[in-house]
Structure formats: structure tokens, C-alpha cells
Amino acid sequence: MPPIAPRIAIVGVAGRMGRTLVAAVEQDSNATLAGGVVEPGSSLAGADIGELAGLGRRGVVAADSLEAIVDDFDVLIDFTTPRVSLANLAFCSAHGKRIVIGTTGLNDEQLAELDGYRDRVPMVFAPNMSVGVNLTLKLLETAARALGDEGYDIEVIEAHHRHKVDSPSGTALKMGEVVAESLGRTLKEHGVFTREGQCGPRSDTEIGFATVRAGDIVGEHTVMFATEGERIEITHKASSRMTFAKGAVRAARWVAGQQVGRYDMQDVLGLKG
Numbered sequence: 001m002p003p004i005a006p007r008i009a010i011v012g013v014a015g016r017m018g019r020t021l022v023a024a025v026e027q028d029s030n031a032t033l034a035g036g037v038v039e040p041g042s043s044l045a046g047a048d049i050g051e052l053a054g055l056g057r058r059g060v061v062a063a064d065s066l067e068a069i070v071d072d073f074d075v076l077i078d079f080t081t082p083r084v085s086l087a088n089l090a091f092c093s094a095h096g097k098r099i100v101i102g103t104t105g106l107n108d109e110q111l112a113e114l115d116g117y118r119d120r121v122p123m124v125f126a127p128n129m130s131v132g133v134n135l136t137l138k139l140l141e142t143a144a145r146a147l148g149d150e151g152y153d154i155e156v157i158e159a160h161h162r163h164k165v166d167s168p169s170g171t172a173l174k175m176g177e178v179v180a181e182s183l184g185r186t187l188k189e190h191g192v193f194t195r196e197g198q199c200g201p202r203s204d205t206e207i208g209f210a211t212v213r214a215g216d217i218v219g220e221h222t223v224m225f226a227t228e229g230e231r232i233e234i235t236h237k238a239s240s241r242m243t244f245a246k247g248a249v250r251a252a253r254w255v256a257g258q259q260v261g262r263y264d265m266q267d268v269l270g271l272k273g
Ligand SMILES: NC(=O)C1=CN([C@@H]2O[C@H](COP(=O)(O)OP(=O)(O)OC[C@H]3O[C@@H](n4cnc5c(N)ncnc54)[C@H](OP(=O)(O)O)[C@@H]3O)[C@@H](O)[C@H]2O)C=CC1
Pocket: 011, 012, 013, 014, 015, 016, 017, 018, 037, 038, 039, 040, 042, 079, 080, 081, 084, 101, 102, 103, 104, 105, 126, 127, 128, 129, 130, 170, 244
């Protein structure tokens, strides 16, 4: 039987997503806020994680290592960096914990490393935890099948805040992959990530990516299907990080009842098949 209200710990608890995750766990009556971790040596170690999140004291202090809270949690939520998330995945595997990873920007080698844990840890790994984006992925599958081989050019455009360190976003890549797979293409072969100078006209089958980084944009993604005479755009706009955080808490509650395996938000939301 899965725990009724799994005890959730959050890594990167002082980050943009970390602080929002604290609030999301607090709002969920079926989840327990059990711990938070900041970077080793951080001056925020020992701070109350409710205060870090602007909620006031919650009586749970930030640790600067997972070892320090190993007995306190069932599921770890990690929105940090690829290197840190992989180390935390290894920790969860060694200690019989479950994990939800939202970190993006993993390279091929790091993705292969993460995949190596699919038979050892119950994990949810997804570049976007919002219900809206995951529904959008289903719409893209349908649109690509209907339009993609009928002379429609496909472009993925994303915009994020000025602090984002990876590009294109994990969500943009996922959208591109869904479209490519629906058409029997691959992003390795058909993805076009830069256009500059005399780069010539586009090919019929390429899938182009364009990135905006500016101000405080939370996250916006558009996939455009354009042909002579018409253009279809499927757009998702996030206006609050709470949409990602609520999805991550839902994933944590869900994975608390799962066997080992690598899952994504389509599994959590029952959107597969
Ligand atoms: N899947 C999804 O739905 C979403 C995914 N993301 C992804 O989540 C990731 C984080 O985004 P965001 O919150 O904006 O980034 P931030 O930089 O605001 O947060 C990351 C946090 O991780 C902390 N950190 C770094 N190393 C460690 C460590 N060893 N132990 C504990 N904490 C550590 C950082 O601390 P310090 O600042 O001290 O280095 C920082 O507070 C990105 O990859 C982003 O793309 C974001 C939103 C939604």
C-alpha cells in the first residue's frame, strides 16, 4: 500500500522551483513536507524552509546533505542541475527512496546514466510537470500525424526568463521529439538548432528551434505548422511556476505507490496509449 501522505523532501529548496515546491507540498493535504536540502556549504543551511519560501516558519530546517535527512522522507523532488540530479538519483537508489526529477539540460551521456536506474528506482523524470503541457503533447501528436507529411513546415519556439541556463528548453525538445516520432523522423537527423548568415532555404522535413531569453518569462512554447495559405500554432503559456510544482507533487504522490521503473508525466496523468 502506498503511504497515504508520502513524506516529501525537496532538493534545491532555495531555488526558484524549490521555493514554489515547498508551497505546493504545503497546500496538498495528501503530502507531508518532510525536508529540504541546499547546496553543501550554503549559508542557508539551518534556515526554516517555510521562511525560505516566504510562508513563515514551518519547523522544517534546510539540511546541506541528503545523508542528514535520509530517515525523514519517502520521495525526493529534485529541480536542480543535471550533475546534482544524477548524484541524488544514485542516493535514492542506494537508500530505497523514490524520486521525481524535473531538471532539464541533460546531455546524451547524462540521459543514458539516468536511464541506467530504470530497473533500480521508482522515478518520474519529465521536462515539464504541468498538466497543460502534457495535454499539449497529445495534441501535437495528432497535429503532426495529420499535417506533418502534407507540406507543413514545423518550427518550435520557446521563451523563458533571463536566468535559464539550458537551451532549447527541455519542453521544446520534448515537443520536437513527439512531433518527430509521430512522423518517423528523429531530432538528431532533422532538428535545426541554429540559422545564421547565408544558411539557405529550409528543407521540407527539418524541425526548427528558436529560443528567447528575457526578463521574468515563466515559460512559453509554441509549435507552428505552416504551409502556403495557413498556419496552425499550438501554444502553451505558463504564468506561474505553481503549475509545474503542483504537477511535481502529484507525481510524487503517484510514484510513492509504484514499483521500480522510469516514468514520465504522461504515466502520472494516465495519458499514455
Ligand atoms: N520539469 C519542469 O516542470 C520544470 C523544470 N525546471 C528545471 O528545473 C531546474 C531548476 O530550475 P530553477 O528552479 O529555475 O533553478 P534555480 O537555479 O533557481 O534552482 C536550482 C537550485 O538548486 C540548488 N543546488 C545546486 N546544487 C545543489 C546541491 N548540490 N544540493 C542542493 N541544492 C543544489 C541551487 O543552489 P545555488 O543557487 O546555491 O547554486 C539552486 O537553489 C532547471 O533545470 C529547469 O529547467 C524548471 C521549471 C519547471
